[in-house]
Amino acid sequence: xxxxxxxxxxxxxxxxxxxxxxxxxxxxxxxxxxxxxxxxxxxxxxxxxxxxxxxxxxxxxxxxxxxxxxxxxxxxxxxxxxxxxxxxxxxxxxxxxxxxxxxxxxxxxxxxxxxxxxxxxxxxxxxxxxxxxxxxxxxxxxxxxxxxxxxxxxxxxxxxxxxxxxxxxxxxxxxxxxxxxxxxxxxxxxxxxxxxxxxxxxxxxxxx
Amino acid sequence: xxxxxxxxxxxxxxxxxxxxxxxxxxxxxxxxxxxxxxxxxxxxxxxxxxxxxxxxxxxxxxxxxxxxxxx
Numbered sequence: 001x002x003x004x005x006x007x008x009x010x011x012x013x014x015x016x017x018x019x020x021x022x023x024x025x026x027x028x029x030x031x032x033x034x035x036x037x038x039x040x041x042x043x044x045x046x047x048x049x050x051x052x053x054x055x056x057x058x059x060x061x062x063x064x065x066x067x068x069x070x071x072x073x074x075x076x077x078x079x080x081x082x083x084x085x086x087x088x089x090x091x092x093x094x095x096x097x098x099x100x101x102x103x104x105x106x107x108x109x110x111x112x113x114x115x116x117x118x119x120x121x122x123x124x125x126x127x128x129x130x131x132x133x134x135x136x137x138x139x140x141x142x143x144x145x146x147x148x149x150x151x152x153x154x155x156x157x158x159x160x161x162x163x164x165x166x167x168x169x170x171x172x173x174x175x176x177x178x179x180x181x182x183x184x185x186x187x188x189x190x191x192x193x194x195x196x197x198x199x200x201x202x203x204x205x206x207x208x
Numbered sequence: 209x210x211x212x213x214x215x216x217x218x219x220x221x222x223x224x225x226x227x228x229x230x231x232x233x234x235x236x237x238x239x240x241x242x243x244x245x246x247x248x249x250x251x252x253x254x255x256x257x258x259x260x261x262x263x264x265x266x267x268x269x270x271x272x273x274x275x276x277x278x279x
């Protein structure tokens with residue numbers, strides 16, 4: 001028995017290259033754990049920016065917020081919020097489709113999500129052009145562009161991830177099994193995080 | 209808690225609904241009222257998160273005890 005296991009070990013060693021396989025939890029796959037840890041770190045990053053926002057607004061306590069004559073386009077940002085929330089629904093539709101083996105639904109959902117996300121980013125950039133103040137105009141301008149710009153950068157990263165997922169979906173890489181569509185599941189989780197962050201940014205910066 | 213896209217989407221819906229309520233209250237009343245409501249929601253979320261983590265640790269402890277060999 002020992003010689004057999006040694007023989008098997010040698011056979012395995014012939015095919016094995018590099019360091020040994022890392023330990024993997026039976027309860028969560030490493031890709032999902034990876035995106036969870038990444039999102040936690042990004043939440044801390046946003047937390048730092050929100051702390052700065054609340055410090056400038058509450059502790060410094062300026063005469064008015066936004067300072068006159070600056071004004072924020074709440075309606076346009078509200079419409080943008082609706083667009084981003086819709087994109088969460090479309091990416092969820094895409095994932096539900098592939099869980100049921102519907103590859104057409106997956107492709108449609110991913111394309112729709114990407115288009116909605118790109119529209120959001122386009123409207124955000126257009127808003128920057130027409131706002132009437134820059135990041136150098138008082139602390140308000142600085143924190144506004146910092147917070148919304150940080151979120152915009154996250155949307156851009158999300159669009160890159162969705163691009164990879166969409167291209168792979170059109171190449172038929174994904175299947176109904178849980179391990180067979182992690183390449184869509186992980187970008188989907190990230191996209192939902194981006195959406196949740198925007199809801200918090202919109203409520204805090206534009207509305208309150 | 210199962211951490212998959214469906215679980216996170218559930219939180220998108222919850223946060224979206226909470227955000228919609230806070231926006232509506234703020235627009236109908238004053239920003240201060242909206243800020244207080246936001247604070248209430250945040251505290252409720254922290255309490256829920258704390259109780260959830262307590263439950264998870266208790267389940268983990270019970271699972272470990274059931275696996276340990278009895279003397």
